Amino acid sequence: MIKKVYLCGHTGSMNRGCEAIVRSTATILNKDGISDITLLSFDEQYDRFLNLQTTVKIVSYPNRSFIEKVFTIIKRKLFKDWIWGFKFFYKKLFDEIKNDAEKDNTMLFNIGGDTYCYSAPYLSYALNEMAEKNGIPTVFWGCSLDERILSDKTMKNDVNRYSYIAAREKETFENIKNVIKIKEKLLKVCDPAFHLEKKKTPLPEKFIAGNTLGINVSHLIFSNIEDENDIIYKNIRCLIDYVLSQTDMAVCLIPHVYNSEKNSQDIKVLRKIFKDYKTHDRISIIEKELSCSELKYIISKCRFFIGARTHATIAAYSSEVPAIALGYSIKSIGIAEDIFGTSDGYVLSKNNITAEDDIKNAFTEILIKNENRIREHYKKILPEYKQSIIDATKKIIGGIK
Numbered sequence: 001m002i003k004k005v006y007l008c009g010h011t012g013s014m015n016r017g018c019e020a021i022v023r024s025t026a027t028i029l030n031k032d033g034i035s036d037i038t039l040l041s042f043d044e045q046y047d048r049f050l051n052l053q054t055t056v057k058i059v060s061y062p063n064r065s066f067i068e069k070v071f072t073i074i075k076r077k078l079f080k081d082w083i084w085g086f087k088f089f090y091k092k093l094f095d096e097i098k099n100d101a102e103k104d105n106t107m108l109f110n111i112g113g114d115t116y117c118y119s120a121p122y123l124s125y126a127l128n129e130m131a132e133k134n135g136i137p138t139v140f141w142g143c144s145l146d147e148r149i150l151s152d153k154t155m156k157n158d159v160n161r162y163s164y165i166a167a168r169e170k171e172t173f174e175n176i177k178n179v180i181k182i183k184e185k186l187l188k189v190c191d192p193a194f195h196l197e198k199k200k201t202p203l204p205e206k207f208i209a210g211n212t213l214g215i216n217v218s219h220l221i222f223s224n225i226e227d228e229n230d231i232i233y234k235n236i237r238c239l240i241d242y243v244l245s246q247t248d249m250a251v252c253l254i255p256h257v258y259n260s261e262k263n264s265q266d267i268k269v270l271r272k273i274f275k276d277y278k279t280h281d282r283i284s285i286i287e288k289e290l291s292c293s294e295l296k297y298i299i300s301k302c303r304f305f306i307g308a309r310t311h312a313t314i315a316a317y318s319s320e321v322p323a324i325a326l327g328y329s330i331k332s333i334g335i336a337e338d339i340f341g342t343s344d345g346y347v348l349s350k351n352n353i354t355a356e357d358d359i360k361n362a363f364t365e366i367l368i369k370n371e372n373r374i375r376e377h378y379k380k381i382l383p384e385y386k387q388s389i390i391d392a393t394k395k396i397i398g399g400i401k
Contacts, residue, residue, distance in 0.1 A: 002137075002397050003104040004036040005029055006097060008127055009112025012043025013050050014265075015257045016292040017311030020193040021111050021142065023292065026055045027195050028389060032397050036104075040093070050291050062093065086126035094130045101136045107400065108138045113168060113191070114331055116145055116155065125154070128161045137163040137400045142192050142389075144168060144331040147175045164396045166389065169334025187396070189389040191335065193311050194318045194382075198300055199293035204284035208250040209301045213243050213363075214316070216254045216307035217269050221326050221350045225269060232326075234356035236273055239306070240283065242360050250282040254298060256312040258289055266309065304367045306359065310335070318386070320378040322367045324348060326359070339381060 013019035026037050037056045041047050044060040052058060087094070100106050108131050115121045131138045140162045149155055156179050159165065165180065166189045167173040173188045180186050203209060215236065219225045222232045243249050253274055255266035267287070274285045286298065292311070299305055299312065300319035307313040308326040316323035317339060325332040327347040336346040345366040348359060367374070 002107045002400055004106045005034055006108045007039045007111050008108055009110045009115050010041050013047050014259050020196045020292040020311050023055055024192040024195040028393050032393055083122050083125050086123045098134050109141045111141050113142045114144045125158050128158055132161050140165040142166055142168040144172045145175055146330045150175055150179050166392050169338050171334045187392040189392045190385050191314055193314045194386045198297040201294040201297055206284040207252050210303055212250040212252050212302045214252050214254050214299050214302035214305040216256050216309050216312040218266055218308040220328055221308045235359040238357050239360045253285040256309040322371055322374040324362055
């Protein structure tokens with residue numbers, strides 16, 4: 001019986017989707033009697049700012065010195081061994097995991113669901129290889145992988161090392177099924193964040209509970225984040241103008257990724273949008289750095305939601321709020337298809353947004369016209385959909401001897 005779980009692949013909670021995965025995964029594991037959960041983190045300080053230590057034990061990945069980094073680069077160049085550096089620098093951490101595994105039945109969950117989508121995840125490769133050599137079972141948890149990435153030989157080998165793989169949408173499931181050798185260890189699940197619990201927090205002063213459109217945007221959907229004539233900026237303004245002039249609804253701008261040092265924080269874009277409307281009595285913006293559970297509470301009080309960040313949209317789906325994803329990834333498209341049977345209308349790709357009223361038209365034609373039908377659909381599909389990851393966890397824990 002598994003007694004301890006390490007959660008790997010967590011880059012930090014500035015991305016509230018990452019925080020949501022940690023919290024919801026802990027909730028799911030707790031239901032199977034596993035409470036000894038350690039989170040390996042690249043940003044322990046910020047995780048503690050959000051009180052994540054009350055849910056899991058947090059251990060920092062060790063920092064590498066400049067000399068160590070240079071030494072690793074030289075070694076990689078000479079021997080073409082890209083994984084070696086991670087084995088070397090994280091040896092002490094690996095040894096601690098091995099020692100735990102010798103004392104108790106221990107398992108590694110790689111919770112970096114889309115880590116493999118961007119560049120070669122050498123640390124994940126190193127962890128997975130170490131675990132396999134030492135007989136420690138591993139799970140690729142709530143993952144997304146596109147077909148192009150799986151053509152890489154190293155990636156294929158790594159995927160096949162996992163004891164179990166929990167794919168969070170159908171397309172990833174099919175992609176992995178084509179390369180995995182032992183089909184029985186591949187499981188289809190919902191994203192763990194569908195089980196994230198809400199935490200009550202004060203609503204903004206201009207927020208109308210049950211009659212507010214929540215909007216989340218990310219720099220990733222803009223062609224030029226600095227250009228206010230960008231087609232996405234024009235679309236968001238067109239949408240807000242319509243809601244404020246043609247309906248009695250309020251609008252709330254909701255960030256889901258925070259980062260004080262880079263342009264990747266949502267609030268920078270949202271502030272630029274908000275400045276044109278800040279005197280209006282029916283629009284608000286979330287400035288405070290709330291936790292994922294608090295943001296989910298606010299989203300759950302919206303009537304409709306349109307979001308670019310996948311886990312902001314998941315907060316809406318799981319709260320039965322009719323939503324459209326401004327999609328740019330396999331996960332946003334795949335999750336919408338799993339819930340609605342199609343992504344058409346429920347996901348708007350930035351590549352297909354060409355007119356400045358495209359988002360507004362989708363809002364009126366998909367969400368407003370089908371509001372009751374969407375809510376009824378949620379009630380029918382979500383219980384079984386959410387149960388998929390509970391059942392998969394039982395199979396995973398029960399399948400490890």
